Amino acid sequence: MNSPVVTRFAPSPTGFLHIGGARTALFNWLYARGRGGKFLLRIEDTDRARSTPEATAAILSGLTWLGLDWDGEAISQFERADRHAEVAHQMLAQGHAYKCFATQDEIEAFREAARAEGRSTLYQSPWRDADPATHPDAPYVVRVKAARDGETVIEDSVQGRVVFRNDQLDDMVCLRSDGTPTYMLAVVVDDHDMGVTHIIRGDDHLNNAARQAQVYQAMGWPVPQFAHIPLIHGEDGKKLSKRHGALGIEDYQRMGYPSAAIRNYLARLGWSHGDDEFFSDAQATEWFDLGGIGRAPARLDLKKLDHLTAQHFSVLDDAAVLQELRSYLTATDAAPLSETQEEALLRAMPQLKDKAKSFGQILERAHFVLTQRPIQPDEKAGKSLDPVSRSILNELTPHLRNASWERERLETIVGDLAAEHGLGLGKIAQPLRAALAGRTVSPSVFDMMVVLGREETLARLQDAATGG
Template sequence: MSVVTRIAPSPTGFMHIGTARTALFNWLYARGRGGKFLLRVEDTDRARSTPEATEAIFSGMRWLGLDWDGDVVSQFERRDRHAEVAHQMLESGAAYKCFSTPDQIEAFREEARARGESTLFRSPWRDVPANEHPDAPFAIRVKAPRDGETVIRDAVQGDVTIRNDQLDDMIVLRSDGTPVYMLAVVVDDHDMGVTHAIRGDDHLNNAARQMLVYDAMDWDVPVWAHIPLIHGEDGKKLSKRHGALGVEDWARQGYPA
């Protein structure tokens, strides 16, 4: 199997030193095995994504000496493909139309909090036949298993087990037709042929939900490796208050790549 890794930053600011570190690990793993290293820009947040931030990613990668294979992939430009997969899951029965409104969902959660109960939303539309559907906007939700466990096979963390009754029926396509991140990242990784995804362990919680999409589409799950984040001297996740965070800051201060 030919190794394919990727880095997928969001162009919403400077290139974080943590992103640079993750990119380095993915690049080293691919290059050390004669594989490919791909670059995807996760630019679906149109309000915050800027050309300047996109260019900061490119310049940061070049300063680090990290070359990538093929063209840069824009996640936003693939939104039609993401929606296509959501509808494929709907047609196969792995997903369903949910007509619950945001106000209804929030009202449920407020009542659950008041009773001290779980706020995990169980859509009442999961098993409603199509001939009983209203003519109204709907989101598409993937059906999560209600029993048993989901095991995340991780190259760093080992096996991580999640009880399926802790999973909700995740929305994959919003009522306005836009895909959610959890769907987009799975579709993109699959279509790009990613075999190994090395990423921060803050994504570990996402893995079980992303597996819902892999299972629904009967796709192979890549090898996941969730690595520890960079922390400051106080033991907390590196943030702006710790000082220089962007790659350009380190370059400006004279640090070698």
């Protein structure tokens, strides 16, 4: 019987949730959800100086917006410090760790000398095998007594079999001189205690995996399955960092992308299921597997995200779009919609959302239904409402008064009128558009008429014919 899958996302709260972290979280989430497993969240806040509650809040809200729900409460690594220390002392008692009294200056001097001589700069503590009787009464750190012979092998689901010679491994510090645990110790203890079965994380941790394996070994704990995924690079191929184009996930929300599109795009970035490009969450969870993850770093391509966004908007149901539009407005500090506006928006939604590339664009398209009479045409629209056009619109009005209000019928009426004047449909459609929307860009004039209804349409035509 297979043990149930448990994955986790373990960000350090030193800044916002960036796109790379979001993808790591997504992969863990997909893997767990696709297998009826658990997806846990742990905040790695053992670095007190750099951790902030604001960052934790930003990460949580970012995950929430992305729709990546985690099981149980988020765990604070810092709050588990006692347990980490307990494990360190256990290793100490069992001889798997030792007290190192070397000062920072001594270590620095060692490294400088090593560099100068071209040797490995991995610190080799003289206290590793020292007789406890010789221990001074001074501050010390606890170091893991790593194996020096043989090799450590990581069977990685993405990277394959990775072999490290043990003489390349250092005796990492697991308890600082103030008694607090380091990340290297804490991750192992927490992952074990939380029952994590699969560790999917950035490949910047690949080397660490070998070092952490020492702790698993010392404690006699089973080693989880590792999957080290490549980092995401910026559009110029350089590493993504906060000062180099890395944006928080909430920036993408503010750009107007729906979360479903982001999930699809991020999943496809570095992972593939044959030639499938556009898929739902259900398909993604069903298809996702570690073997489909690539080994090379990927770059962000917003154009492709735009394309996926258009497809997702087209299949999202109207209510869901409106729901997320509300949070988009909040995120962009825009005024919320009135109930009347929301109702109007919902009526027009099929036209508004179709192939839209952002919530911003949906709002643009929705302008005709969000504004009220009398409509102030913008400059370009004003130009198409010249006297000749206005008289044609005037002529159109009686035809509309008693027409059955269906798209096809309206199209015929306007088309016939254009033909009577020996004009192309465009010659009437443009002023009509200006009259109904006050702009030169809008949804189809016939769609607008249907959404607006007879009374409002006639009123706007009347305004345009008599105005200015």
